[in-house]
């Protein structure tokens with residue numbers, strides 16, 4: 530038997546529609562098998578709180594082995610996992626095709642799915658937080674939007690929110706925009722209609738706006754449009770869109786994921802077949818279409834077509850540059866940029882596209898920080914996890930504040946939620962502070978537009 534696989538990791542489809550998937554004993558047996566391998570390995574101890582929780586349980590048990598840990602405590606490990614996928618794709622030597630066939634995140638997902646079907650004590654709160662599309666639509670109603678944003682800044686309301694909804698009173702929470710990205714962009718037209726396909730890139734773009742850009746920070750979407758217009762790339766909005774499903778996946782609500790998939794796929798697969806590159810500016814949404822949905826629906830041709838057409842914006846622009854079809858005559862230097870590469874982008878296995886492109890801007894030094902920020906979507910704002918989110922992020926906050934070339938002028942993360950979490954962590958830890966902006970905003974600025 531070989532110690533560790535030398536081949537690229539492969540992933541098995543998620544057998545979520547079979548009855549066997551929800552067999553609790555089989556799932557716990559598989560967890561025990563995997564925990565035992567992890568106990569003998571311990572490489573992932575610094576990634577998140579799942580592994581320290583597991584190893585503490587083992588070390589404090591009577592046998593100091595996994596067989597000494599009560600199965601009743603397994604969910605303590607599961608609860609700390611936010612499915613970032615880093616252990617699978619960046620650390621573990623025992624993932625398939627290795628014969629140990631170890632998939633830590635997907636056994637966590639299975640346990641979450643079983644728990645979700647049974648109902649958990651925090652289910653009401655968790656479902657509300659994961660309903661990003663519905664929350665955005667409700668909060669975006671004029672008058673309501675001001676009230677919601679004002680309450681998010683009010684100490685008494687936050688204390689009430691913590692006790693009633695379980696959202697930590699000190700956690701950064703996003704504001705809602707008075708006008709959604711989609712309602713703004715529906716009235717805009719691309720400046721160019723001529724399509725120039727490259728060897729690597731389709732010459733026309735369909736924008737999947739994502740819940741966050743649509744309801745919380747439409748400016749990121751507007752920056753994307755400005756960059757596309759500047760490069761004479763015709764774009765359209767996906768005609769209709771629903772949440773990508775990642776927040777529901779993280780809860781184990783797989784039926785909820787399937788409902789959203791059924792709304793998105795007819796629209797997105799049509800665009801994919803018409804030859805559009807589909808761009809999503811939030812890495813988690815891109816990952817959902819590139820990896821998780823294809824694994825949940827391996828035999829769905831629409832899902833596979835969308836997978837092939839989905840690009841992270843910086844992936845698209847760097848490929849466009851290789852095609853000789855991107856303007857790289859940047860006009861405005863950005864100075865020192867501390868750049869955090871989001872976990873859900875790292876696991877897409879495409880290298881550091883954001884860094885590659887921003888590094889081409891003159892008078893710009895990009896320093897990459899490759900570690901989990903600890904925010905993890907809705908996980909880090911929850912009352913019981915916020916302190917861990919701050920603890921996991923501490924090394925990131927420090928590295929982001931210490932750019933090797935001097936004080937950072939900008940901090941940026943592909944995941945804007947992580948960006949805000951890092952900014953909050955830097956402030957709480959009294960570290961060097963800097964302006965925070967999404968990398969697309971920095972790219973737009975570099976063009977001087």
Ligand code: SF4
Nearest residue numbers: 577610611613614616
């Ligand atoms: S998927 Fe991420 S959060 Fe879950 S156990 Fe692995 S590293 Fe930790």
Ligand code: SF4
Nearest residue numbers: 567570571572573621
């Ligand atoms: S997931 Fe793999 S690398 Fe991480 S602790 Fe377990 S066996 Fe080791």
